Amino acid sequence: MVFKPKSLNPSPHQPVLLSQVLSALNLRSDGIYVDCTFGRGGHTEAILNRLGTVGGVLAFDQDPEAVQAAQALCVADNRFSIVHSDFAQLALHVERRGWLGKVNGVLLDLGVSSPQLDTPARGFSFMRDGPLDMRMNPNSTETETETETVTVVGVGEWLSKATTFEIADVLKTYGEERHARRLARAIVAAREQTELKTTRQLADIIAAAHPAWEKDKHPATRCFQALRIFINRELEQLRQVLPQVLEVLAPGGRLVVISFHSLEDRIVKRFIRDCVRGDDFPPGVPVTAKALHPTLRTIGKPVKPSAAEVAANPRARSAIMRVAEVLTEKKMSVNK
Ligand SMILES: C[S@@+](CC[C@H](N)C(=O)[O-])C[C@H]1O[C@@H](n2cnc3c(N)ncnc32)[C@H](O)[C@@H]1O
Numbered sequence: 001m002v003f004k005p006k007s008l009n010p011s012p013h014q015p016v017l018l019s020q021v022l023s024a025l026n027l028r029s030d031g032i033y034v035d036c037t038f039g040r041g042g043h044t045e046a047i048l049n050r051l052g053t054v055g056g057v058l059a060f061d062q063d064p065e066a067v068q069a070a071q072a073l074c075v076a077d078n079r080f081s082i083v084h085s086d087f088a089q090l091a092l093h094v095e096r097r098g099w100l101g102k103v104n105g106v107l108l109d110l111g112v113s114s115p116q117l118d119t120p121a122r123g124f125s126f127m128r129d130g131p132l133d134m135r136m137n138p139n140s141t142e143t144e145t146e147t148e149t150v151t152v153v154g155v156g157e158w159l160s161k162a163t164t165f166e167i168a169d170v171l172k173t174y175g176e177e178r179h180a181r182r183l184a185r186a187i188v189a190a191r192e193q194t195e196l197k198t199t200r201q202l203a204d205i206i207a208a209a210h211p212a213w214e215k216d217k218h219p220a221t222r223c224f225q226a227l228r229i230f231i232n233r234e235l236e237q238l239r240q241v242l243p244q245v246l247e248v249l250a251p252g253g254r255l256v257v258i259s260f261h262s263l264e265d266r267i268v269k270r271f272i273r274d275c276v277r278g279d280d281f282p283p284g285v286p287v288t289a290k291a292l293h294p295t296l297r298t299i300g301k302p303v304k305p306s307a308a309e310v311a312a313n314p315r316a317r318s319a320i321m322r323v324a325e326v327l328t329e330k331k332m333s334v335n336k
Contacts, residue, residue, distance in 0.1 A: 012114060013039050013042060013113045013114040014114070016309075016316045018042065018043065018046055021107060021109075021258070024254060024299065024303075025104075025254050026254050028104060029055060030055050031105065032055065032057075032058075032102060032104055033047050033051075033103065033104060034107070035059040035060070035109075036107060038067070039066055039115075040069055041073060044059050044070075044073070055079060056079045057079065058080075058081055058082075058083070058094065059083075060093070062085060062137040063136045063137060087237060088237045090106075090241050090248060091244040094248045100248060102250050103249050103250060103253055104249075105253055105254045106245050106254070107256045108255075108257045109258045111234075114315065122134070122138070123154065123156075125199055126203035126221070131197065131198060132154060132156030132159070132198055133154035134154065135232065140152045155202075155227045155228075160191060167183075167187055168183075170226050171184060171223050171227075172226075174225065174227075174230050175227075176222065177222040177223055179212065182211065183206055186209030187202070187205055202223075202224075206219055207220060229263070235263060243271075246295055251326055251328040252328065254323060254324070254325050255272075255324045255325075258320070258321045259320050259322075260318050269322065272322060276297060276298055277294060279292055295327060296324040297327060298322075299323040300323055303320070303323075304320055305317070305319050
């Protein structure tokens with residue numbers, strides 16, 4: 001069987017749920033905003049257009065190409081600055097600017113950008129042949145966490161050493177791939193014949209071994225998603241940044257998160273739910289709502305793109321936006 005893609009045309013990144021994000025941030029003209037995922041700056045530029053001379057936007061991106069793309073905006077607009085960092089360092093960089101507890105809105109538009117997906121050399125795509133890499137920051141070999149230093153390698157290097165069990169675990173956990181063990185065995189068998197170097201090689205191995213192709217979906221879709229999430233430690237970084245948002249935001253400040261798959265949306269949903277509820281007390285202990293120290297309130301229901309947006313930008317189809325607001329009497333805790 002041969003998979004026929006609908007289109008291979010490279011596209012610039014189109015910001016997802018743009019008008020909904022702007023209204024969710026509840027923008028004020030003198031506000032300070034943090035865009036944790038600059039990409040190509042679609043959301044950032046729209047925010048800047050609504051700020052006065054006093055407001056500002058600090059952006060993050062771990063991809064050096066995104067940071068490079070932001071340089072022109074840094075020069076043209078002194079209300080804007082960018083740091084080349086993963087957003088798990090949010091509080092550190094905000095503190096350096098003296099903005100801790102003063103930020104009016106934090107935006108996380110998770111996942112990868114269109115330029116990342118559409119540039120074969122980045123190795124994210126099963127549609128285009130490129131080196132098997134998928135690191136959002138290809139310069140990074142090590143990253144610091146609170147407890148350890150993690151070595152970051154590209155997908156090809158990781159697949160050359162991982163066991164069948166480890167590969168299957170990643171495909172199942174991060175791609176919800178039902179045939180993870182079978183596909184992991186096929187990958188290990190193939191790498192014994194020849195070194196796995198390119199995205200096309202991997203996509204072909206998976207396509208040949210996959211017993212149940214889904215309609216209109218390349219059989220390697222779930223595996224590529226799984227490997228990308230794993231290699232970039234996407235879920236760990238999301239878990240690390242969310243509690244820091246409580247430190248960074250001012251009372252009344254907004255958290256806006258756009259997720260693209262259920263694994264990340266579940267983390268966001270549970271974080272907001274726990275902050276809305278406040279501290280956990282043992283069951284049966286009578287406590288007043290105030291003693292629970294809730295830190296956030298939910299704003300509206302989860303928002304999905306309209307049919308018109310999905311028709312214009314199919315990559316928006318799985319987006320879901322959640323919004324929460326910091327309560328006026330918030331608890332300054334990063335241990336949530
Ligand atoms: C979906 S795109 C954002 C697009 C952007 N909102 C726009 O309108 O152009 C996600 C971007 O976030 C970056 N990114 C993803 N995870 C990150 C992390 N943990 N730290 C910093 N940047 C990250 C990616 O490199 C990518 O450029």
